[in-house]
Amino acid sequence: SQQGEEDPQALSIQEGENATMNCSYKTSINNLQWYRQNSGRGLVHLILIRSNEREKHSGRLRVTLDTSKKSSSLLITASRAADTASYFCATADTGRRALTFGSGTRLQVQP
Amino acid sequence: AAGVIQSPRHLIKEKRETATLKCYPIPRHDTVYWYQQGPGQDPQFLISFYEKMQSDKGSIPDRFSAQQFSDYHSELNMSSLELGDSALYFCASSLVLDLETQYFGPGTRLLVL
Numbered sequence: 001s002q003q004g005e006e007d008p009q010a011l012s013i014q015e016g017e018n019a020t021m022n023c024s025y026k027t028s029i030n031n032l033q034w035y036r037q038n039s040g041r042g043l044v045h046l047i048l049i050r051s052n053e054r055e056k057h058s059g060r061l062r063v064t065l066d067t068s069k070k071s072s073s074l075l076i077t078a079s080r081a082a083d084t085a086s087y088f089c090a091t092a093d094t095g096r097r098a099l100t101f102g103s104g105t106r107l108q109v110q111p
Numbered sequence: 112a113a114g115v116i117q118s119p120r121h122l123i124k125e126k127r128e129t130a131t132l133k134c135y136p137i138p139r140h141d142t143v144y145w146y147q148q149g150p151g152q153d154p155q156f157l158i159s160f161y162e163k164m165q166s167d168k169g170s171i172p173d174r175f176s177a178q179q180f181s182d183y184h185s186e187l188n189m190s191s192l193e194l195g196d197s198a199l200y201f202c203a204s205s206l207v208l209d210l211e212t213q214y215f216g217p218g219t220r221l222l223v224l
Contacts, residue, residue, distance in 0.1 A: 031211050043154065043201060043215040050211075088153060092211065098144060098167045099213060101153040 006089060006102040014110050019076045021105040023089030024069075030092045032065055032072050033099070037086045046074075046087075081111040113137055115204050115216035123222045124192050132187040132219045136204030142166065143185040144213060145177060148199040160185055161207065192223045 006023045013019055025032070031050045035043040049056045049065045049072065056063045062075040076083055086106050090099040116135040124130050136143050142161045146154040147170075156169035160179035171177070174192075179185045189196060199220050203213040 033211075035215075040199065040220070042217040043203075045212060045214065048211055090154075096167060097142065097205070097213075098156040098159055098169055099146075099154075100156065101146075103153050 006087075006105050008105055009103065010106045010108070012108040012110065013079055015079060015081055017079055017109075019079050019083070019107055019109070021074045021087050021089075021107070022071060023073070023102050024071045025089075025091045025100075025102075026070065027091070028094040029067075030094055030096075032063075033090045033092075034061075034063060034072075034074050035088045035090060035101075037088065037104075039085075043088070076107075079107075079109045081109050083107060084109045115202055115214055117200075117202050117216040117219050119219060120217065121220050121222075123224065125224055126192060126194065128192050128223075130189045130192060130221060132189070132200050132202075132221070134185045134187070134202030134204075134216060136183050136185070136202070137206075137214055140204035140206050140214070141183060142205045142207060143179055143183070144203040144205075145171075145185070145187050146201040146203065146215075148201065148218075149195075150198070154201060157187070189221075194223050197221060197223045 033048045034046040047058045060077045065072045086104045088104045089102040118133045144159040145157040148154040157171040159167045163179045177187045199218040201218045203215045
């Protein structure tokens with residue numbers, strides 16, 4: 001069953017703008033991860049935030065986690081055309097290692 | 112750095128045929144996961160193995176089976192293929208000391224006609 005729900009489902013922005021994607025989940029988690037997928041290709045791990053963390057940065061990426069609301073957000077700053085891809089959040093339930101993926105946000109960055 | 116290798120990358124089968132997908136994890140990784148991603152859908156966990164033993168099971172159909180071998184590579188066997196099995200099949204690997212991060216392979220695209 002699907003755990004994470006993401007919004008928006010699709011997002012189109014201009015190069016240089018920031019992109020924010022949100023994810024919600026339902027169960028208790030060990031961590032939440034964000035992955036990127038170019039069309040029909042493999043999943044690339046972007047960033048992981050543990051359940052006891054509230055915010056994490058990696059380059060142009062900023063992830064927040066609110067366990068009380070069971071939600072997370074991914075912010076990509078100063079977007080580039082090369083950021084065009086689908087972005088998925090994935091959670092690992094407490095006591096499990098298998099990932100449950102959200103439905104993904106398709107990001108289109110216009111040059 | 113070495114990545115997860117999957118073979119074949121593309122596979123076309125007829126209904127009711129069988130297929131075998133292979134996964135070679137990153138060297139020294141001891142845990143392998145299989146995921147299925149249907150067209151326009153999110154990846155769904157199928158099954159995982161740790162040290163050659165099944166460690167977790169997700170939404171894997173009874174027609175599918177998998178195993179992990181002594182060299183840690185894994186194979187997903189799919190029988191009585193159905194049109195709905197057409198999907199991208201991903202393998203991911205992780206190291207027990209770093210269970211949280213899974214590294215995904217490029218996927219095998221299976222098309223069932």
